[in-house]
Amino acid sequence: xxKQYKTVGEEAWKKxxxxxxxxxxxxxxxxxxxxxxxxxDYGAVNKQLDKMGYNIGVRLADDILARTGLERCADFHAxxxxxxxxxxxxxxxxxxxxxxxxxxxxxxxxxxxDNPLNDFCELPPKAIxxxxxYSNIFCGVIRGALEMMQMQxxxxxxxxxxxxxxxxxxxxxxxxxxxxxVPAGDD
Amino acid sequence: xxxxxxxxxxxxxxxxxxxSEWNRINSPLAAAAAATEGIHGNKELRGNQxxxxxxxxxxxxxxxxxxxxxxxxxxxxxxxxxAPESPRNVAMEEEAKLVYGVVFSTRNIINKLSSKDSPQGGxxxxxxxxxxxxxxxxxxxxxxxxxxxxxxDIATTSMQPVLEMIYRNIYVEYVVKNPLFRxxxxxxxxxxxxxxxxxxxxxxxxxxxxxxxx
Numbered sequence: 457x458x459k460q461y462k463t464v465g466e467e468a469w470k471k472x473x474x475x476x477x478x479x480x481x482x483x484x485x486x487x488x489x490x491x492x493x494x495x496x497d498y499g500a501v502n503k504q505l506d507k508m509g510y511n512i513g514v515r516l517a518d519d520i521l522a523r524t525g526l527e528r529c530a531d532f533h534a535x536x537x538x539x540x541x542x543x544x545x546x547x548x549x550x551x552x553x554x555x556x557x558x559x560x561x562x563x564x565x566x567x568x569x570d571n572p573l574n575d576f577c578e579l580p581p582k583a584i585x586x587x588x589x590y591s592n593i594f595c596g597v598i599r600g601a602l603e604m605m606q607m608q609x610x611x612x613x614x615x616x617x618x619x620x621x622x623x624x625x626x627x628x629x630x631x632x633x634x635x636x637x638v639p640a641g642d643d
Numbered sequence: 644x645x646x647x648x649x650x651x652x653x654x655x656x657x658x659x660x661x662x663s664e665w666n667r668i669n670s671p672l673a674a675a676a677a678a679t680e681g682i683h684g685n686k687e688l689r690g691n692q693x694x695x696x697x698x699x700x701x702x703x704x705x706x707x708x709x710x711x712x713x714x715x716x717x718x719x720x721x722x723x724x725x726a727p728e729s730p731r732n733v734a735m736e737e738e739a740k741l742v743y744g745v746v747f748s749t750r751n752i753i754n755k756l757s758s759k760d761s762p763q764g765g766x767x768x769x770x771x772x773x774x775x776x777x778x779x780x781x782x783x784x785x786x787x788x789x790x791x792x793x794x795x796d797i798a799t800t801s802m803q804p805v806l807e808m809i810y811r812n813i814y815v816e817y818v819v820k821n822p823l824f825r826x827x828x829x830x831x832x833x834x835x836x837x838x839x840x841x842x843x844x845x846x847x848x849x850x851x852x853x854x855x856x857x
Contacts, residue, residue, distance in 0.1 A: 514826045517787050518819040522811035528765050528786045603828065604655075604787045606763040636764030636788065639657040639743055 461537045465545035468523045472546060481575050488590060498586040505589075509596020516597060517604035520546065528605070532630055533557075535607070536564050539598060539628075548572055552626075568594075568624040571617070579618045589613040591624065598628060606634045646796040647851045648778060650843075651742055652814070655788030658831040659739035662714040663840070665847060671734035672712040711844055715833045746782050746792055749773060764788065771803060785810060795851075805850060813842050 491501045520526070524542060529535045536554045544550050550572065556565040573591050589595075595611040602609045608631040615621035649664035664670055714735050750770045754760035759767035766784040773780050774797055783791040783806035791806045791814075817839040818824050825832045 511826070515819045518785070518789070518815050521785055521787065522815040525807075525811075526786075528763075528767075606788070633763055635762040637655060637657050639740065639747060 458537050458541065461534075461541040462551075464524050464526065465542040465551075468520075468542065468546045469549060472523070477572060478575075481573060484573055484593075485577060492583075492588075498583060498588040502587070502589050502592045505592040506596040506599070509593035509598075510600035510603075511596075512593070513597040513600020513602075514604050516543070516547070517601040520601075532561055532564075532607075535602070535605075536566075536628070539601075540566060543601070556627075563627065563629040565614070566626045566628065568626070571624050574618055574624075577618060584619045589616060590618050591616070595626060598626070603634070606636065608632050608634055644796075645799045645802075645851045647847050648794040648796075650794075650809075650847070651739060651792040652834065653739075653743055653790040653792070654831055656829075656831045657743055657747070658833075659715070659736075659743065660831060661834040661839075662735065662739060663711050663843065665711055665851070670712065671732060671738060672714055675732045675735070711840075713840055716835065742792060743790075746770075746780070746790065750782070750784070771801065781806060783807065783810065789814065809843065809846065813839065813846060817842060 488501070488505070491504055492498070495501050495504065520543060523546065526538065526542070529538060540552050540554055544552055550568065550570055552566040552568045554564055555567055557563070568591075571591055577590060579588065579590065589612075592613060595613065598611040599609055609628055610631055611626055611628045613624065614627050615623060615625040617624050646666060648666055649662065651659055652661040654660045662672075664672065667673070714732060750766060750768065751760065753768035753770045754766070755768075757768040761767070765786060766782075770782050770784075772782060776797070778794050779797050779799060781793045781795065781802040783793075783803060789810070791809060793802050793806060795802060817836055818834055819826075821836060824834070824836065
């Protein structure tokens, strides 16, 4: 099953249009800097990055489905595989490792060893102190994309290389499956 | 020899976000368009002359016109087929709701009978088309809850690849990737994108053949 997702991800990566990585990294960096200047509160910046990621994620869901023709995942394990081997692979060419499954299979961790967004970045000590998660946009993307697939999840960073930890880790937790909407009945 | 009659696109909130037709007799859109044309004085109606059955019964083929009738439109869109200040087309709304009800219930029954139903919806039962003695309705649903309904002549057996193409290369490209198209977890946004309409119209024109002159 995971072999199949890996091939799907790589096939889709080959066909997608590519852009200059540095341009993207610098654009993201200046975006975060501007947010910091505008909000002056790192908590608010985190929230804003999450919201932006959400808007990206709801569109990415349809995009991934269109590119790969994947169907609904059978369980949350498969979902994690698809996020890592297809989602991250197609858009960033990285494959985060999945680990630390909770016993009820509702939570897992994505370990990002080589997050491209971190490449030219160094956080000032104040940012680290006040809790800025630089790549928080990923959490929003995961949340948005999974919500379009009828899953309500919470995603947040636990560790981040930029803050001095040894790797970056996102914890994804399935809150509940969303039911499909039913058309309003005639009154 | 494929004749496409019309297409409905429903979003995950059970609302019709797009409707377009190409060869349809007695269309509620045509009636509304003709009525508003009369009100705005573009067409002359003498006294109590009602729109003759002539106008409405002949199949309106829009292949020779640039823009087919589409719905819903609002004042902000640039579609010119329906007058900008047109009131809500209730007949069209009701029809869209009925169509949605039909495909929704049919899909649910099929899911239940193949014991693959789930509260998350989707199309595990594989509902593809249903046919009457005048037309065939084709259905395609994406895992994100977007539903495409296409009505064609009976002889056309499968439009699944066509619907998939429309989803992947037209809907995703022009609607989902458009940052001005709001995707809201609570509200429905109708598609008001001229590029989408044009590309879809061209695609349907390419794959279908016009109604024969019989």
